[in-house]
Amino acid sequence: MEDHFAFFKGLNYEDGLSVVTAVFKKFPLQYGTTLGLDGNPQIRPLEFKFEEDGVLYFDTVVYYTSYKEMQAHPCVQICVCDQSTMSYVRVSGTVNFTDDPAIIDRCFENSPVLTSQFSEHRETVIGYYLTNVQAEFMSFAKELPAKTYQLRNKYDQQPAK
Template sequence: MELCEVSTCLEKVGLQYMATVGLDGKPKVRPVQFMVEYDGKLWFCTNSKKSMYAELVKNHWIDLCGSKLLENEIQTTWIRLSAEAVFEENLEVKKMIMEKSAIVHELYENNAEHTLFKVFYLKNIRGSLNNLGHVKGLSKRADFAKPKEFEF
């Protein structure tokens, strides 16, 4: 699988759920949105005053899962991955995210250099693209794609 297939899936899903290790050592899960693929990397963003930022600075590892339920739920695609978050001051990426997201545009007053606006990419990515037809207990059918594993 290519990185562009993963980013396309994340775009189609729209909303993903990211798990981090909380500052209290307990798992924390929150909705996030994949922002852009740039320079061979998957980019996300956050605010430096949010707990997610502090958690990722302390422990860079995340798990991410996303799906968008289809009418034919057995064909519903879902993605799951584990990766390491790397913060980088990248003005080009920040501008791209501002153009993509109305929420980010408003939150940071259309200022890509806003001091609270932080971007990060994922590295050491391992995951799989699946559909609900893979659920154990369902009969095997040729029209169900097998899980596609990936590593970047």
């Protein structure tokens, strides 16, 4: 097993997108929080699928409670932590759903779990990407930096000129 500290030391902390995607790939089980339909926070495991052109993609299933929650309150926060280095990445953003077949195909290509559970019911899977993304890397290891990032992408609203 690769030493996690060496992994974190090798990240390019000047490039927030590469930090987020590298950590999400290294630790494929993240936890995401939504605002529940009852107004209380809800946390659940989720799986980052891929990044393309600066856009972070995930998926859910149309009959999941989380889908209904994200429709009603489209803000999420995702966190992944490595206990061995006491380091974590936290990402916040606005959920935007897509039923683009190419995106759904990529989600399946990047997830054996999704494929094993839903390959016969692909029509129930919906992709989503994040806009207005803010991310932070934090660590209790003194050798690692604390960084915050705004990860703009092509779907973010451009400021009026």
